[in-house]
């Protein structure tokens with residue numbers, strides 16, 4: 052990039068060669084008017100480019116990062132095809148570092164202190180999601196609320212993630228997981244195949260059944276799942292600004308319309324069934340029941356559309372992260388047979404030979420080793436490595452640097468989760484580090500940023516951890532696993548969240564013992 056900037060800098064015109072000077076002298080010789088325009092335009096362009104560089108350098112000050120930004124697009128090319136190694140280089144370049152994309156000035160934070168400071172400073176910084184998210188989620192979705200309105204809205208939604216509610220979801224998760232595994236027995240029994248797409252479908256089916264129960268027909272679940280890939284692909288840090296036909300954002304909007312159609316219908320049906328005295332069988336039913344409860348003191352009126360938007364926000368927040376968490380869970384376990392053996396021992400002890408017995412939250416409570424496996428797998432390969440925030444005003448983040456108002460801020464989690472002082476041998480998959488309540492890992496909960504921190508910390512974290520544990524626990528009992536390790540196995544692909552580049556090729560055969 053440096054060479055890109057050398058040419059204009061090297062040709063900074065001397066007073067005599069200034070385009071402006073040339074303009075006046077040439078005009079004396081009656082040059083055609085088109086030349087006049089050409090020189091004027093060139094001069095204006097040059098001034099704008101110089102201004103762009105000056106503003107960038109004033110904002111960046113001493114932070115690590117390129118000294119010059121590529122005119123207009125900045126690091127757009129890098130953001131189109133982000134690589135894990137590229138991000139890692141950026142995080143390691145400094146606890147705070149700067150980049151610019153399309154003149155959006157971006158400050159990345161990679162240390163635990165700065166990351167947590169951003170997440171916990173709602174007066175200076177708020178989530179901004181990626182640019183395309185508003186078009187996909189709809190601008191009036193609750194996830195865009197900030198401050199007290201956000202806190203109040205979220206308080207109402209906490210009712211959907213109580214221990215009692217999560218307990219009822221476990222039963223649904225168990226049924227759906229076994230249904231998919233019956234299919235996996237057929238599809239993965241002969242040779243190793245990538246589990247990427249089947250794991251995504253398992254996850255979407257589970258989410259939709261937990262959120263909407265039978266208020267969504269089976270074929271709609273498949274349709275939403277297939278179309279959802281378009282949404283994942285539109286989650287670039289910066290997208291083409293207009294949602295024109297053919298663009299990723301356009302396709303994602305079409306996918307959202309289909310999902311919203313079914314989710315609105317589900318909300319309407321849930322209200323009717325609950326009004327007729329039906330028993331709650333999913334999250335929507337629980338929500339309607341809470342709203343109808345005479346002792347409930349919050350807001351009671353939610354349109355079908357608004358309920359659908361909330362459910363859609365959960366799908367949006369969970370589908371990629373959960374799929375990533377599941378796939379790396381499988382990969383870590385199969386690559387560590389000694390850990391898988393311990394998971395099986397625990398399963399056998401808790402289930403006492405009854406492997407068909409549906410799991411309950413009480414049984415899951417008795418599986419601390421499995422929970423440690425999930426916690427460790429999410430630490431080693433965190434599905435979400437960073438979240439975009441923006442500074443709402445000048446943010447004095449350190450003694451010697453103030454983030455300018457209107458900048459994008461990217462608190463990043465990876466270095467906190469791989470801090471060797473808290474997690475010795477940070478890249479090794481060692482669930483045992485979580486078993487000692489007084490051990491290093493458990494003594495530094497502030498480093499465990501898998502779910503973020505502060506007012507926007509993941510609302511579905513217990514549900515998510517429970518689901519990954521349940522899927523891995525059932526698979527450990529039902530199948531012998533085989534992993535085809537390829538040259539791409541350890542390479543990381545970023546498709547909104549992290550995935551192994553080869554899609555994790557696995558063979559599952561029913562266990563005989």
Ligand code: HEM
Pocket residue numbers: 170178194205364365366368369372373376433434435438500501502503504505506507508509510511512514515
């Ligand atoms: C392994 C799975 C998951 C991971 C790693 C994950 C991670 C995260 C992270 C890092 C954030 C941002 C936190 C922040 O800004 O500080 C977040 C927010 C959020 N997550 Fe999750 N999440 C997962 C699953 C889920 C699930 C299953 C749901 C819903 C059922 C969910 C719903 C949400 C919502 C609604 C937010 C925004 C909360 C707010 O703005 O108040 N997530 N999640």
